[in-house]
Amino acid sequence: MTDPEAFQRILDAHRLYVQLRYEHWAAHEVYTALWWFLVFSWAASWVVWWSLVDRTRIIEISFYGLIVLFVTTFLNALGSVHQLWTYTVKIIPFTPHLEAIDWAILPITYMLVYQYYPSWKSFILVQIIIAFLYSFIGEPFTIYILGAYLPLNWSYLYSFPIYIVLAVIPKALTQFLFNIEKKHKNLR
Secondary structure (H helix, E strand, O other): OOOHHHHHHHHHHHHHHHHHHHHHHHHHHOOOHHHHHHHHHHHHHHHHHHHHOOHHHHHHHHHHHHHHHHHHHHHHHHHHHOOOEEEOOOOOOOOOOOHHHHHHHHHHHHHHHHHHOOOHHHHHHHHHHHHHHHHHHHHHHHHHHOOOEEEOOOOHHHHHHHHHHHHHHHHHHHHHHHHHHHHHHHHO
16 A cells, blocks of 8 residues: 555645756746757658658558657656656657657657668668767757756667667568468468
């Protein structure tokens, strides 16, 4: 059974956190140049995706992208909660991640690689290049140029394999499920 007093302290601390987070967002984040840049990046990424996506495979590609988006969102929440990193500007005040990256740039990049590099060999090679670019160029860019990302107990080296695994496991799952679907369609 939970201790009501301890639980009330948690609720009070959470209420204070939400209040402070919103006050900071309203006073220092929303409508700043960086905030507009992130909103534009988010929207522009989806426009680019829509113009490039193979509409004959849109369900499959979108399914893959949603898995990437969900895993990225989960990992970012986990990292934020454990104070491995934080973000100084957010599009939405109460999310534990950088929405333009988690909900647009990263899944869209991965979806386009999934679309254009169907063989495992080329897919993994391109994902290694992307992991390198995101880890050692993208992350420093968001820290030192944009000032939007603040690693607390994190290193770019840790991100590198995660970016690769983040692409490979969703591809394996997507292909597994879509192969089952094809098999059952052929049985009809």
